Amino acid sequence: MPKYGGKEIAAAFRTVRKNTIQIAEDIPESKYGFKATPDTRSIAQTLVHIACAPEFAFHIHGEKVSDMAKVNFPEIFEKITAEESKARNKAEIIALLKTQGDRYASLVEGFPDSFLDEVMTMPPGGSPTTRTRFDMLLAPKEHEMHHRGQLMLLERLVGVVPHLTRQRQEQQAARAQAAQTQKK
Numbered sequence: 001m002p003k004y005g006g007k008e009i010a011a012a013f014r015t016v017r018k019n020t021i022q023i024a025e026d027i028p029e030s031k032y033g034f035k036a037t038p039d040t041r042s043i044a045q046t047l048v049h050i051a052c053a054p055e056f057a058f059h060i061h062g063e064k065v066s067d068m069a070k071v072n073f074p075e076i077f078e079k080i081t082a083e084e085s086k087a088r089n090k091a092e093i094i095a096l097l098k099t100q101g102d103r104y105a106s107l108v109e110g111f112p113d114s115f116l117d118e119v120m121t122m123p124p125g126g127s128p129t130t131r132t133r134f135d136m137l138l139a140p141k142e143h144e145m146h147h148r149g150q151l152m153l154l155e156r157l158v159g160v161v162p163h164l165t166r167q168r169q170e171q172q173a174a175r176a177q178a179a180q181t182q183k184k
Contacts, residue, residue: 005116009134010109013141017101020050020144022163023151024097029090031158043154044093045084050147051096052083054104054140060120061133062107067121108137 024047032044041049059065059076088096116134152162161169 003113005113006111006137007109009137009141010105013108013144014101014105016141016144016148017097017105019164020047020148020151021094021097021101023148023155024090024094026160026163027151027155027158028160031160032090032093034154034158036154036157043151043158044088044090046147046151046154047093047097048084048086048088050144051093051100052080053143054100055080055083057104057137057140058107061111061137064115065120066118068126069121069123071123104140111137 033042035042118133119130122129155162
């Protein structure tokens, strides 16, 4: 069975990020301030949150931290929160998604299998108590998929049909057209 390593994680992350960027491009900038409820992130805030989320991984894996108890979580999250709170227009948000996505994928694809196999100790009280770097490096993609699901719902709420739905509809229409042509 082929090994799923750094190159594969990076490729999968790039695919996920490409779809997130497509969503960001499809939503009109006039809708970027939309919130489903007052206590949730706006579309723009969600996109920036997605773009900034890998910053935690840059710290953990870029600095080769193996004991998470030694991580200054408040300091890292303060930096991430400060970056997320900067005002940005649509073009700046899309540029941030692209640069941060490329930065993360480039970091990950260079990791050897031996690095991915390393066991990391979680902070006291964490469950599980250990995780592999491989598992931890998948987390940014999983996190983005979670928020991308939210964005697809927000697209519907502002009147945009998600691009993956449009693609599926186009494929179905093409198959139906081909079937009609064959009947003739």
